[in-house]
Every structure is written in C-alpha cells, then in structure tokens.
Amino acid sequence: MAGESGKGRTVTQSPDGPAKVTITEIAREAGVSVPTVSRVVNGRSDVSPATRARVEDLLHRHGYQRRIPASGDRAALLDLVFNDLDSPWAVEIIRGVEEVAHENGVGTVVSAIHDRAGDAREWMTNLRARASDGVILVTSVLEPGLQDELRRLGVPLVVIDPAGSPASEAPTVGATNWAGGMAATRHLLELGHRRIGFIQGPARLLCSRARLDGYRAALDTAGVPVDDTLIVPGDFYHESGFTGCNRLLDLAEPPTAVFASSDQMALGAIEALRRRGLRVPEDLSIVGFDDLPEVRWSAPPLTTVRQPLSDMGKLAARTVLGLARSVEPASPRVELATELVVRSSTAPARA
Amino acid sequence: MAGESGKGRTVTQSPDGPAKVTITEIAREAGVSVPTVSRVVNGRSDVSPATRARVEDLLHRHGYQRRIPASGDRAALLDLVFNDLDSPWAVEIIRGVEEVAHENGVGTVVSAIHDRAGDAREWMTNLRARASDGVILVTSVLEPGLQDELRRLGVPLVVIDPAGSPASEAPTVGATNWAGGMAATRHLLELGHRRIGFIQGPARLLCSRARLDGYRAALDTAGVPVDDTLIVPGDFYHESGFTGCNRLLDLAEPPTAVFASSDQMALGAIEALRRRGLRVPEDLSIVGFDDLPEVRWSAPPLTTVRQPLSDMGKLAARTVLGLARSVEPASPRVELATELVVRSSTAPARA
Incomplete structure (x- = not known):
C-alpha cells in the first residue's frame, strides 16, 4: 500500500x-x-x-x-479464488498456496465468488484496486470478459483443475485424474470384483469425466464389459454419495464394490450401508478419491486415490509468482501424480 | 496499493x-x-x-x-491469521470472515504462522508493508512484542476464541464453551448415563478448560460425583480421540458414554469402537463438539455441540472493520451461543 x-x-x-x-x-x-x-x-x-x-x-x-x-517497498499480494469455501478440499489448497506465498513474502487473499456474476465483478474491482500480483482460480469458470480484463491488466493467471475448456490460455495445474480413476478401478479388479459401481462427479467438470474414463479404461483393459446401469450421477458432496450408493444397492444385481469419485461421496456411501445394517468392506468395498485428512479416520479408514491438493496449491503459487516476474512456466499444463492409498474399506470379493 | x-x-x-x-x-x-x-x-x-x-x-x-x-482509492485488506491451516475448522472461519469482508469490498489475507516466532515476525513485516486495515487472530497467541507493534501501528486487532489471558486488551469473539460442555453432558445424563468419559482439549486453551468445567458442572448439578479417572487428555485431533477412547474402554469400569470435546476426537473415538467390534450408540454413546460439516455424514451421524464458527468469523470481521472506522464494539468480549445437535451417536443407557 x-x-x-x-x-x-x-x-x-x-x-x-x-x-x-x-x-x-x-x-x-x-x-x-x-x-x-x-x-x-x-x-x-x-x-x-x-x-x-x-x-x-x-x-x-x-x-x-x-x-x-x-x-521492500510494499508487500505483494496473490489472489486465490474459489467458487465456494464449503469443503475441507479448499483448506488443503489454501495451505499449499499460503506456504509458498509466505516464503516469498507475499500475502494470500482468499475469495469466494459463489458462481455469481456480481460477486465476480466486485472481486475484479477489488483486485484492481489492491493491485494484486497474480490470480489463482480454483475449479472455477471466470466469464470470458473478466479473463480478458485480467489479461489487459497484465495480472498473471493460473488455474487449478480447470472445469472449462482445456484450450484455456492460462497455465493450469491439475492431478492425473484419469490415471487415478484407472488405479482405483484396477485395485478393485485385482481384489476379484467384477460388478463395480461408479458414482460420478458433476458432468461439467473435466476432472469428473477423466475419473470416469479411467474407470471405463480399467474395466476394458481387464476385459470386463462396462455396464451403464452401474454408473450413477453425483455432485462430489456427501448426500449424492448416499443416494447414489442406495441406487446401486437397489439394483436387481447390485455391485460388490463401489468407486465413489470423491471422498465426500464415499463417506455418504458408507453411511448408506450402515443404515442398511451392511458392513464395509465385508458386504461392499468402497474406494474414494481425494484423500482428505479426515478419511484416515472414517469408520472404516478409507481406501482412496490421493490427490496432492496442497502440492497443487504450491505449484500454482510458484507458477503465478514466476509469471509475475516474467518467468514462463516450463509447461502450460502440469498434472501432478495421484496415488492409490489402500486402507480398510476394500476387501477381496467373496467367492 | x-x-x-x-x-x-x-x-x-x-x-x-x-x-x-x-x-x-x-x-x-x-x-x-x-x-x-x-x-x-x-x-x-x-x-x-x-x-x-x-x-x-x-x-x-x-x-x-x-x-x-x-x-475507492485502494481496496482495503484484512489479515486473518491461524496457527495452522490443518483443520476443516479453519475453512468455516475463513468462510464467515470472507463473506463480511467481501460485502465491504475488503480482501481477506489468510496466513499461518505455525507457532514459529520467525514466521510471526515475517508476517508482521508483510502486514506493515501491505498496510492491512485490521487483524483477526484465531486461537493463537501472538507474542507480546508483536501485539505492542500492532498497537503502535494503530492496526485494530480482534481475537477469535482466545487461548491466552482473558485480560487481553483486544476484543474477543468466542462461543459459549462452558454452556456447550454442560449441554452435552446433560444430554447424556438425561439418557440415563452415569459413567461419562471426557476427552480433553489442550490444557493451554481456555476453550478446553471451559468445556471441561461445563462437564463437571453438569455432573455436579445432577448429583453425580466427578470421577477423575474418566477424564483423559487429548489435543482436539483425531488420533488423540482414538487413544483417549481406548484408554477409557480399558478401564476396570469403563464409561457407557463419552463426551469428546472436539468433533475430530469424537470421530477418532468412533473408529476405536469399530476396531473393537463395538457399535455406536448401542455399546457406547458419543457426543462431539464443533459440528463440522463432515459429522453429519460420519457413520453414525454425530450428536454434537454446534459451535457457530462461520458466524464467529463474521462477527470478528464486522468488529475489526468497525474498529478500523473507529467504531468501538458494544462489548469487548462476545460469546455466541452453542447449541446441542442430536443425531444418531447417542442412545439411552442400558438398564
């Protein structure tokens, strides 16, 4: 200032x-x-x-x-923008961004724009006034007009896990969602499961599609035909995992394992089983996606695909601070590796 | 800027x-x-x-x-400082602060100082350089030197849920921890429980002590003698709930209900029971404290004391923005009401 x-x-x-x-x-x-x-x-x-x-x-x-x-004339600022601050997911990313920003003497301004054009417009006005040095958008589509405005202002932009067009001009940081979807499904196949349910994320997000495609690819590779009745919709939140799992259990021929493509949906699925008096993993194996800190302590601890959220935040911060110093990123699109973490919610299929 | x-x-x-x-x-x-x-x-x-x-x-x-x-000469900034960004707890507070700050055209700078003097010192240097308009500290002790520096700079300070001396000069926003501890314990007493375990938070935090005192007061009022062997240490995190609950279950005369004074400890306690093949609430009733969004979906959904974290964030933001405009708060210490939320982890004591 x-x-x-x-x-x-x-x-x-x-x-x-x-x-x-x-x-x-x-x-x-x-x-x-x-x-x-x-x-x-x-x-x-x-x-x-x-x-x-x-x-x-x-x-x-x-x-x-x-x-x-x-x-040291003034402290620099970096804007980190979410659609909503309603998930433990958000704090993992904030943690990574803040760590790198702090190391660089940069303050992290956290905002939520709630998918509302008015909020995004006000945020842009404030961004301009505080002369932020860079912007990190998280899984959020900024309307093209505002993207143009950022470009005209010369404020560098990096997108984490973009939901929009992969042809975005801004550098993006993501996770290997496809490979993660494949690893989760393979793990269940290796345990002998053949009827594996899948609870989807929002179809508009690329990461949802990539996880689903990884699931299909693993089944294909194993010679297991994809049964579309085993794929049910969801929105990444608990409730949709609960209802999705109930739908799968109500099928004439229910699955023996479920891959819920977010941890929160996996927790909803576990609760659906508990209410039916069924046990995880004895009656149904469940795999999640994210590895939020809390799932180490779910009952049972969740087998899941670790998405390096905090590392994604760190890399995005390094990239945007680099751009602010006119250092172009080595690659416009970086995907950090996901990793299968096996805990207690998966078990061999019964003979 | x-x-x-x-x-x-x-x-x-x-x-x-x-x-x-x-x-x-x-x-x-x-x-x-x-x-x-x-x-x-x-x-x-x-x-x-x-x-x-x-x-x-x-x-x-x-x-x-x-x-x-x-x-509109420049956008104002507000600093929100945590010790660590390692809990879903943090995002609830960020959400409340950000909402009020955004309404006021103020950016929210989120920092973590990790209980390290060096980090706190750097943060202060950056705060000074970015000319922040106010500071909200969350459950965190800022060394007296830095508090003095804030005062000299004329930067208003508000503390959420102070861990330090209640004689702090800064206005504080908290929750009715004592009343919440009392409500949780009363609920278990009303269900007929007489041997009720308590898993403590860190003794250095005032909120931990207040919850414990509420537990003791409820027992006293009901004429149930306080048995110190039923009070075990914890640090608010999952693992300590897990070990704390195991300690209680290993007692010669174990409790029939446990009040874990944070939700994360309550989730750890549920996992301890699951590993012993015991059921919640049939074999043991469990009450938490916080009402984090995730405990609506724990297996089983948790009975807990709602702490209005997001509202506390909102009030702290309003207070600090008021101070920045030289509006003194109505009261130097405000406690927002906690509320018992009964879900499925508590049941009547067996006869």
Missing part, C-alpha cells in the same frame, strides 16, 4: 514485443497525461472507463507486464 | 485524547520531516528502526488511528 504512484511497477518488454515502451510513450499514444497512465497502471478508480480501456489496451499491445517490486 | 503516500490515511482524535493532531505536528515533535512521518504511517521500509519507533510512539500517544479510506 505504500509508495508513490507508479513505484514498484515496471513496463517490461514482452518476448515477442518490439522495443521497451515507457509510460510517457503510452501516454502520448493514448492522448492522455502521464499521471493518467500511472493511475491506470496502479488500478486507481479515478479514471473514466473509456480512458482506462484505451490505456489498458495500449499497455497490453506493447507487452506491458506488471512486476513484483524487488524492493 | 494505489495512491500517493499518506492518501487514505487520517489522523483522528482518540476518544480520550486532547485535540486533533496533524502529521506536521507529529513531525515537529519527533524532529523529523513530514514525509518521514508519512512513510511510517504507510508502513514503508525506508525508515530507520529508531525513527520508526519514535514516530509510532508519538502517533500512538496522540491517539492516531488508521482508517479505511472512504474513497
């Missing part, structure tokens, strides 16, 4: 840009004063929208990139 | 202070230039420690109080 206007901000040359451009040149080209450009650069609100758009457009075309100040 | 030095900062009169003081007067009294005072006010690093201390001391003595700027 300290520092005179324009301090700690540098106009740098883009890799493909022509020569270095100064704020004076931008001002001349835009037909405005130098202080006006400086106000735009610093995200001040006292500039007309038309002028701001013109100046931002020029800054963008000349490859302007904001930089974290090298001096 | 935007704005010239000194903008958006006002020296205001303290309620008990003499007349309004200007930065010019402070500069004269400190024997430094006006820009130097301005640099101190804005948390810049280019001021010698001795000068900073002298200026801050004068600002404090003259009742200087920083204010959130009324204009």
Whole structure:
C-alpha cells in the first residue's frame, strides 16, 4: 500500500514485443497525461472507463507486464479464488498456496465468488484496486470478459483443475485424474470384483469425466464389459454419495464394490450401508478419491486415490509468482501424480 | 496499493485524547520531516528502526488511528491469521470472515504462522508493508512484542476464541464453551448415563478448560460425583480421540458414554469402537463438539455441540472493520451461543 504512484511497477518488454515502451510513450499514444497512465497502471478508480480501456489496451499491445517490486517497498499480494469455501478440499489448497506465498513474502487473499456474476465483478474491482500480483482460480469458470480484463491488466493467471475448456490460455495445474480413476478401478479388479459401481462427479467438470474414463479404461483393459446401469450421477458432496450408493444397492444385481469419485461421496456411501445394517468392506468395498485428512479416520479408514491438493496449491503459487516476474512456466499444463492409498474399506470379493 | 503516500490515511482524535493532531505536528515533535512521518504511517521500509519507533510512539500517544479510506482509492485488506491451516475448522472461519469482508469490498489475507516466532515476525513485516486495515487472530497467541507493534501501528486487532489471558486488551469473539460442555453432558445424563468419559482439549486453551468445567458442572448439578479417572487428555485431533477412547474402554469400569470435546476426537473415538467390534450408540454413546460439516455424514451421524464458527468469523470481521472506522464494539468480549445437535451417536443407557 505504500509508495508513490507508479513505484514498484515496471513496463517490461514482452518476448515477442518490439522495443521497451515507457509510460510517457503510452501516454502520448493514448492522448492522455502521464499521471493518467500511472493511475491506470496502479488500478486507481479515478479514471473514466473509456480512458482506462484505451490505456489498458495500449499497455497490453506493447507487452506491458506488471512486476513484483524487488524492493521492500510494499508487500505483494496473490489472489486465490474459489467458487465456494464449503469443503475441507479448499483448506488443503489454501495451505499449499499460503506456504509458498509466505516464503516469498507475499500475502494470500482468499475469495469466494459463489458462481455469481456480481460477486465476480466486485472481486475484479477489488483486485484492481489492491493491485494484486497474480490470480489463482480454483475449479472455477471466470466469464470470458473478466479473463480478458485480467489479461489487459497484465495480472498473471493460473488455474487449478480447470472445469472449462482445456484450450484455456492460462497455465493450469491439475492431478492425473484419469490415471487415478484407472488405479482405483484396477485395485478393485485385482481384489476379484467384477460388478463395480461408479458414482460420478458433476458432468461439467473435466476432472469428473477423466475419473470416469479411467474407470471405463480399467474395466476394458481387464476385459470386463462396462455396464451403464452401474454408473450413477453425483455432485462430489456427501448426500449424492448416499443416494447414489442406495441406487446401486437397489439394483436387481447390485455391485460388490463401489468407486465413489470423491471422498465426500464415499463417506455418504458408507453411511448408506450402515443404515442398511451392511458392513464395509465385508458386504461392499468402497474406494474414494481425494484423500482428505479426515478419511484416515472414517469408520472404516478409507481406501482412496490421493490427490496432492496442497502440492497443487504450491505449484500454482510458484507458477503465478514466476509469471509475475516474467518467468514462463516450463509447461502450460502440469498434472501432478495421484496415488492409490489402500486402507480398510476394500476387501477381496467373496467367492 | 494505489495512491500517493499518506492518501487514505487520517489522523483522528482518540476518544480520550486532547485535540486533533496533524502529521506536521507529529513531525515537529519527533524532529523529523513530514514525509518521514508519512512513510511510517504507510508502513514503508525506508525508515530507520529508531525513527520508526519514535514516530509510532508519538502517533500512538496522540491517539492516531488508521482508517479505511472512504474513497475507492485502494481496496482495503484484512489479515486473518491461524496457527495452522490443518483443520476443516479453519475453512468455516475463513468462510464467515470472507463473506463480511467481501460485502465491504475488503480482501481477506489468510496466513499461518505455525507457532514459529520467525514466521510471526515475517508476517508482521508483510502486514506493515501491505498496510492491512485490521487483524483477526484465531486461537493463537501472538507474542507480546508483536501485539505492542500492532498497537503502535494503530492496526485494530480482534481475537477469535482466545487461548491466552482473558485480560487481553483486544476484543474477543468466542462461543459459549462452558454452556456447550454442560449441554452435552446433560444430554447424556438425561439418557440415563452415569459413567461419562471426557476427552480433553489442550490444557493451554481456555476453550478446553471451559468445556471441561461445563462437564463437571453438569455432573455436579445432577448429583453425580466427578470421577477423575474418566477424564483423559487429548489435543482436539483425531488420533488423540482414538487413544483417549481406548484408554477409557480399558478401564476396570469403563464409561457407557463419552463426551469428546472436539468433533475430530469424537470421530477418532468412533473408529476405536469399530476396531473393537463395538457399535455406536448401542455399546457406547458419543457426543462431539464443533459440528463440522463432515459429522453429519460420519457413520453414525454425530450428536454434537454446534459451535457457530462461520458466524464467529463474521462477527470478528464486522468488529475489526468497525474498529478500523473507529467504531468501538458494544462489548469487548462476545460469546455466541452453542447449541446441542442430536443425531444418531447417542442412545439411552442400558438398564
């Protein structure tokens, strides 16, 4: 917050840009004063929208990139944006991001935009005013208009586990959801299960589809035909695991094992069995996905696919802080490895 | 981050202070230039420690109080500081704080200081540099030196569920831990239980002591003698609930019900029973404390004492934002009501 206007901000040359451009040149080209450009650069609100758009457009075309100040002039900030803060999932990511940000003397601003356009718009206004140095979006689609605005502002963006188009321009950090889905299903096949139920995540999320495809691929590879009646919808939350599992148990020929593609759905499934007086894993094996800290202590402890949420947060933070210093990531899309963790909720199929 | 030095900062009169003081007067009294005072006010690093201390001391003595700027000159920030981000507990508080902060156009900077003096010191340096408008500390002791520094900086502080001295100068927001402990124990007494185990939280936290005292008070009131062998140590985490419950079950005369003073310990206790082939609540009733979202889906769903974590976050945020606008809280210590939530982990004692 300290520092005179324009301090700690540098106009740098883009890799493909022509020569270095100064704020004076931008001002001349835009037909405005130098202080006006400086106000735009610093995200001040006292500039007309038309002028701001013109100046931002020029800054963008000349490859302007904001930089974290090298001096201790002010503390840098990084914005971490969720749709909702309603899951233990969120705190794992916050933990990873905060750790790396803290090491770099950067503060982590956590926001939830609740899939509401108004909230996203206000967040953008605040982001601009606090001159955040980078943004990490978590499994969240930011409307294209706001993505463009971030780009024009020169604020680097990294997306964790993108739900939208894989053709996103921003670097993304994810987990090997497909391989994880395959590993969970293989584990059940190796235990002798042949009728394996699958509880899906929201179809609009790519990670849900990848887990389902991994399930199908494991069955295919093992020569087990995919039975679509064994695939039931869910939304990653407990309740949908509970109802999904009940649907599977009500089938004429119920499964002997269920792969719930999130830990919370797996916990819902365990509760569905308990209410029927059935036991896990004796009567039904259950595998989850995430490895949230709490499932080490579910009754029984859950066999699941570990998704390195905190490591994903760390990598996203390193990537966005790198971008803020004009360091391009080695790859635009990184998937961290998932890992099967075998605990007590799976057992061999009965003969 | 935007704005010239000194903008958006006002020296205001303290309620008990003499007349309004200007930065010019402070500069004269400190024997430094006006820009130097301005640099101190804005948390810049280019001021010698001795000068900073002298200026801050004068600002404090003259009742200087920083204010959130009324204009849209910059976005305000609020710091939310945890010891560790390792519990679903944390995300509930973040959710409440973020909601109120967002409504006020304020960004929420989340940090973890891991009980390490170095981390706390770095956090303070960053806080100063980003000119945060307020601090919320969660169940965390900030060393007195840092508390003094916050006070000198004029940054308002609110503490959620304080672990330290109840004589803290900062306003605190808590829950009615004593009443909650009493309600949980009464519920078990009303079900006919007489031998009721208690798994403690860390003794250094006041909230742990209050829950234990509530347990003792309920027994006393019911004329049931307190048996100290039924009180076992814990640290609020799963594992200690697991070992604590095993200790209770190994007693010559084990309890018929257990009050675990955190939900995570209650989940550990349920797992201890499952491993012994015992059932909840048929063989042992269990009550938790917190009402984390996940315990609605534990097997069985947990009877627990709801602690309004998200509401506590909201109130703390409102209080600290009020202080930043020089609005004193109605009361320096507010306790939000806890509430017993009866689910499926408790049942009448067997005759």
